[in-house]
Amino acid sequence: GAVVSQHPSRVICKSGTSVKIECRSLDFQATTMFWYRQFPKQSLMLMATSNEGSKATYEQGVEKDKFLINHASLTLSTLTVTSAHPEDSSFYICSASSAEVPSNQPQHFGDGTRLSIL
Amino acid sequence: DAKTTQPNSMESNEEEPVHLPCNHSTISGTDYIHWYRQLPSQGPEYVIHGLTSNVNNRMASLAIAEDRKSSTLILHRATLRDAAVYYCILRVNGNNRLAFGKGNQVVVIP
Numbered sequence: 001g002a003v004v005s006q007h008p009s010r011v012i013c014k015s016g017t018s019v020k021i022e023c024r025s026l027d028f029q030a031t032t033m034f035w036y037r038q039f040p041k042q043s044l045m046l047m048a049t050s051n052e053g054s055k056a057t058y059e060q061g062v063e064k065d066k067f068l069i070n071h072a073s074l075t076l077s078t079l080t081v082t083s084a085h086p087e088d089s090s091f092y093i094c095s096a097s098s099a100e101v102p103s104n105q106p107q108h109f110g111d112g113t114r115l116s117i118l
Numbered sequence: 119d120a121k122t123t124q125p126n127s128m129e130s131n132e133e134e135p136v137h138l139p140c141n142h143s144t145i146s147g148t149d150y151i152h153w154y155r156q157l158p159s160q161g162p163e164y165v166i167h168g169l170t171s172n173v174n175n176r177m178a179s180l181a182i183a184e185d186r187k188s189s190t191l192i193l194h195r196a197t198l199r200d201a202a203v204y205y206c207i208l209r210v211n212g213n214n215r216l217a218f219g220k221g222n223q224v225v226v227i228p
Contacts, residue, residue: 006161032214043205044162044218093161097214104150104169107216109161 003027004096006110014118015086021079021113023094029074030096034107035067038091050077084117091115122206127223130196138191138222140206145186150209152216153180153191155202162205162218165191201226 003026011019023033032051036044048064050056050071058064066088068080077096081088095109123141130136142151153165166173166180168189173180179192193200203221 004161034214034216036218043220044156046215046217049215091159095161095216104167106152106164106167107214109154109163112159112161114159 004094004108004110006094006113008113009111010114012116012118016083019081019084019115021092023077023110025075025096028098030098031074032097033071033077034095035069035079036093038093044093081115086117089115089117122208122219124206124219124222126220127225129225129227132198132226132228133195136193136196136224138204139188141188142208143187145208151182151189152207152209154205154207157202196226198226198228200224
């Protein structure tokens with residue numbers, strides 16, 4: 001089946017550091033990639049939607065200058081958390097979709113990145 | 119995003135079937151019903167989806183009510199590996215978004 005690879009799986013770093021998370025579709029061309037954030041005991045919250053070659057669309061309340069998204073190719077999207085602070089500590093998950101008829105196709109998710117800011 | 123309602127949690131005995139209900143009374147005619155599950159510390163995993171007819175795959179079965187206002191995910195024989203949060207999501211035609219609710223935490227008892 002389709003595979004989405006997310007890297008790194010875990011990051012621990014100091015406050016003020018910028019952290020880049022990669023999301024790759026391994027066996028299909030992902031025209032759209034999504035970034036979610038999940039706090040403990042809560043559901044996934046969509047942060048932004050990115051389409052290859054264009055600017056990401058951010059959900060209300062998500063700072064685009066804080067969470068930089070790049071989707072330069074059909075197989076790679078990156079999320080950079082700039083100047084991370086402890087409140088940015090969370091589980092970040094990407095997903096990818098290649099569907100022309102999106103509602104009839106599943107989305108494929110990465111295994112997530114656990115970000116801990118000290 | 120159209121809303122779904124699920125129990126917060128359910129328990130099941132290992133080796134027994136599990137029926138996970140989902141209400142979606144505001145579903146529109148072209149919305150697909152998708153199910154995903156999330157194991158601890160992992161990303162969500164696709165389980166099954168359908169539009170009007172019941173669906174079966176290697177993981178589960180999906181029974182959709184005739185009026186489409188509810189559906190039931192059926193795990194035929196629960197194993198300990200099926201312990202997860204199960205999300206029932208309506209996917210709007212032409213929209214790639216998935217809006218996750220709180221899901222149903224399934225606990226499998228050995």
